[in-house]
Amino acid sequence: MLSQKLFEEISAKIGETIAASPAKDIEKNVRAMMASTFAKMDLVTREEFDVQQAVLARTREKLAALETRLSRLEAELFPEETAAKVEEQSELGHS
Structure with missing residues (x-):
């Protein structure tokens, strides 16, 4: 004590x-x-950074979904062009 x-x-x-x-x-x-x-x-504060990071992650997810959707729509509307693009990408990937 x-x-x-x-x-x-x-x-x-x-x-x-x-x-x-x-x-x-x-x-x-x-x-x-x-x-x-x-x-x-x-x-910026850590809180502001975390909020912006979450917004960016959601934006990336939406962009990926839109790219996939656009590819599907292009394949439906322009099947010949889509097949040519796939073949071209395949050749570039093997070179």
């Missing part, structure tokens, strides 16, 4: 000393400088 009280007193004294020293002013200045620099860097 005595050691806990002693520890708390020492911690309080150290805190008071630091608060009254130039170190506290330096800390405040460094924090302000860092905040200013980060503001200039136009950073």
Whole structure:
């Protein structure tokens, strides 16, 4: 019990000393400088990043589905051209 009280007193004294020293002013200045620099860097929060990442994933899924749908429609409407494209891609893949 005595050691806990002693520890708390020492911690309080150290805190008071630091608060009254130039170190506290330096800390405040460094924090302000860092905040200013980060503001200039136009950073986004992690939450904003995660939201945009989810939007991008959904967009990619929709694009893939639309590409598949377009390929099917082209195959139905233009079977000769589609067969020629498939053959051409097959030849390019084997070269």
